[in-house]
Amino acid sequence: MLPLPSPFMSLAMAEAEAAAARGEVPVGAVLVEAATGKVIAAAGNEVEASGDATAHAEMLVLRRAAAVRDGARLAGCDLYVTLEPCPMCAAAIALARLRRVYFAAYDPKGGGVEHGPRIFDQKGCNHRPEIYGGIGEARGASLLRDFFRGKRDEKMPKF
């Protein structure tokens, strides 16, 4: 197991692992109040359990954080997530005006930060957080790789 540069990313990885154990695509996210280091919300992907295609880990922490804080914005908060956010989550992060986003694995196919629509670089984007990609990348990526390898194996005939 590779060392992780932040206990918050480590917590996000634990959420991703717990998601995998539930049969969810292993992505985990943690929202932290930057000034105090307090964890406001932590979640793994819940798409399968909820039957809700929008129940990505990032959306869940934003919603749950909003439920425990005043105001629609989480401007003083940082997000730690094990995979580059997709366009939906990136746009939600802009709406919530997060301060920083730390993500682990890059997602050339489905990412919306450094790939695809590059949401924060759009002229109409109302807010651009500071972005730190590749934090604990190898572990974030290997969680996903192992999960999808397992899925493929399930479909293989057993001898």
Place this chain on the structure above:
Amino acid sequence: MLPLPSPFMSLAMAEAEAAAARGEVPVGAVLVEAATGKVIAAAGNEVEASGDATAHAEMLVLRRAAAVRDGARLAGCDLYVTLEPCPMCAAAIALARLRRVYFAAYDPKGGGVEHGPRIFDQKGCNHRPEIYGGIGEARGASLLRDFFRGKRDEKMPKF
């Protein structure tokens, strides 16, 4: 009041009006099962009430529909919404694999369908619904115009 081409868009407009009456940005959305014409979910914007920046009308109907239907996808459903979806909502619509999106007013500043990142035209976008923009456009736009005019007036000194 202009006639509307669809009772579902009319219902979406009523949701937008109800949102305005609650002090929310007036956007309403309705999700309909295409084969039966059954309304699966209807909602107006709840950003202010919930303190959740992601509580756009479209996200709410997707989440509420998922709660009452099997499976993470709503492939046989059509969305009626009074404003061009933002990038977050457009990406959520792609994830949910909706069949069609009918929207009223175009949103050159914040829209993500015909403007900005044009989410459904992105190479990495997994699903592109049929899009029908400008359905009841004048009324969708006037709801928003009246709302923001009222907001500006509130800030004006009173004599």
